[in-house]
Amino acid sequence: MSLSRARSYHDHFAEVISRETGIKLPSGKKVMIESRLRRRVQTLGFTSLDEYFRHLFEDGGFGAERSDVIDLITTNKTDFFREPAHFRCLVTDMLPDIIDRKQRLNRTVDLKVWSAACSDGSEAYTAAMLLEEAARNGMAFQYAILGTDISNRMVAAARRAIYTTQALALVPEALRTRYTMPGQTEDMRGMARIVPALRGKTNFTHLNLMDDSYPVDQDVDIIFLRNVLIYFEPEDQARVIARLARHLAPKGYLVVGHSESMTVKQPNLKQLTTAVYQKE
Incomplete structure (x- = not known):
């Protein structure tokens, strides 16, 4: 897959997450996205993140994956008595x-x-x-x-x-x-x-x-x-x-x-x- 195609998947993923959750995922978050999705990619048997993105956005898989993707991407940092x-x-x-x-x-x-x-x-x-x-x-x-x-x-x-x-x-x-x-x-x-x-x-x-x-x-x-x-x-x-x-x-x-x-x-x-x- 070409670099431009791979980048387009990341851009589209960021757009979808922003629309669905409001969370901003600028280009600097690419490594974070990859690290958080890596285990899901492996669990489903895909060989790469690009293959997983293709499943989400070209094969109609996002609907079934939506909840898991949001769980993985959202930041859940919290503590008792924080602030x-x-x-x-x-x-x-x-x-x-x-x-x-x-x-x-x-x-x-x-x-x-x-x-x-x-x-x-x-x-x-x-x-x-x-x-x-x-x-x-x-x-x-x-x-x-x-x-x-x-x-x-x-x-x-x-x-x-x-x-x-x-x-x-x-x-x-x-x-x-x-x-x-x-x-x-x-x-x-x-x-x-x-x-x-x-x-x-x-x-x-x-x-x-x-x-x-x-x-x-x-x-x-x-x-x-x-x-x-x-x-x-x-x-x-x-x-x-x-x-x-x-x-x-x-x-x-x-x-x-x-x-x-x-x-x-x-x-x-x-x-x-x-x-x-x-x-x-």
Whole structure:
């Protein structure tokens, strides 16, 4: 196959991924693409990446491969208590404000939190631990957390809620003791699972942020969308933020990654602190 033909496959692949997921794959990502797809190429018995691309785009194979390709290409970097300032803000500012406003309106304080790119669930369960602690300490509210992700593999991992002890080392010891269960069998050595009480407050499902609409409530109190927008083109960033804003309750909060503050230019979202916005 000629070099120009091979390059066209890479270009077409990047265009398809951008259209399907919003993720930018410039030419500098070619090596990353090849490394992430290599095992899939071998599993299906193809002799080269070009042969796999030909299967996807000339033989009609993309439909069947779509979910696996997206799982492989998406970046799922996440940690418990990542960017901890956001979680301090959740406990000290956002939560008290939401409770106060709802109580003054004589409304039941049912808090809705959406982790809009939840990866393996670390962000959602971090929020759950902190909200559970706040409730244990006397704050009067109920809560539910929705986690969504484009990767079916990550959604399944979040539902399992099983993590290595290394991943959980970032959780403060008191919370780790209270909200995780160390594995008791040989196959669970070095692993622990989030306790049922927190798993029961969370729900994880597939969602593509590039869709024109989202099957999510439109009175969400807090939306986390952190370290995802950086992979999108500016036009897609604006469209996603506008759609998310429609799902926020009045005075609801949007939290993005620290490096993404400049991407939020939605007129009805007012910046309160670094990467934290409130719907006006």
